Amino acid sequence: MVAQRISIFPLTGVILFPGLQVPLHIFEPRYRALVSDAMARDRQIGMIQPRGGGEPPPLFDMGCVGRIVDVEALEDGRYNLVLEGFARFRVLRELDVTTPFRQIEAELIEENEIDQALSSVERASLERESQRFANAQGYSVDWDSVARLDDRSLVNGIAQIAPFDAAAKQALLEAEGLKVRADLLVQLMQFFGRRDSDDPRVTLQ
The missing domain is CATH 2.30.130.40 (LON domain-like)
Structure with a gap:
């Protein structure tokens, strides 16, 4: 370091x-x-x-x-x-x-290049939960573009733009490794997705 x-x-x-x-x-x-x-x-x-x-x-x-x-x-x-x-x-x-x-x-902090990929199951789980979360929040997402993202861009991109609170955002930044961050993202989307949102429709593209 x-x-x-x-x-x-x-x-x-x-x-x-x-x-x-x-x-x-x-x-x-x-x-x-x-x-x-x-x-x-x-x-x-x-x-x-x-x-x-x-x-x-x-x-x-x-x-x-x-x-x-x-x-x-x-x-x-x-x-x-x-x-x-x-x-x-x-x-x-x-x-x-x-x-x-x-x-x-x-x-x-030097990122570990070995841990920059998800398994097909982990990727599918993240994409599935992302679609559920986006639909529940009323977001409009270009899912074809999302599917073309590499794992690192997908995980970090969701982490950066998702409407979580400051503590959750910080936890995502501090998560060590892509798999840990992706798992935390799924948990956060499930948690925040249970809340009713009064926010107007926004576009995430």
Whole structure:
């Protein structure tokens, strides 16, 4: 594992996984400064969830560092950007800095390439539960496109966009290995799927 200094964007309910992208609208001055700094250096930002309240709020132990792959600088100083995850990280300590944004020292987690595939039974179970969950929630999904995804993209993609609470999202991020994450996803969809949803119909594609 490799230790690295990471500038972080704490955001509740938003989880980034390696290989996936998340769009962000940056408007707070401290995070506009974060983006400016990242663009001048390595284009990297660490996404991590805060744990509870306070100022600054404490952080969960794990997040995911991403690289800015697309950015639009607006005239008023705001940014629209796309962040692509490339490695999970574990927080070692928070650094004492003068920047308006927080920075940490973290170790990057090397993913085990051997555990990046599901058995046909595990894949079928995940797809079946995903369809049940989507139908129960009133989501519209392009299942033909879903079927073409590799196992890693399928599992991490569902984990990233599913409307679970912050604690559940964090548990998915911290799950070690694709099989463990897929099993947890099935359990979470069964649990949350039993709830009645008053949310309007959304499209997940």
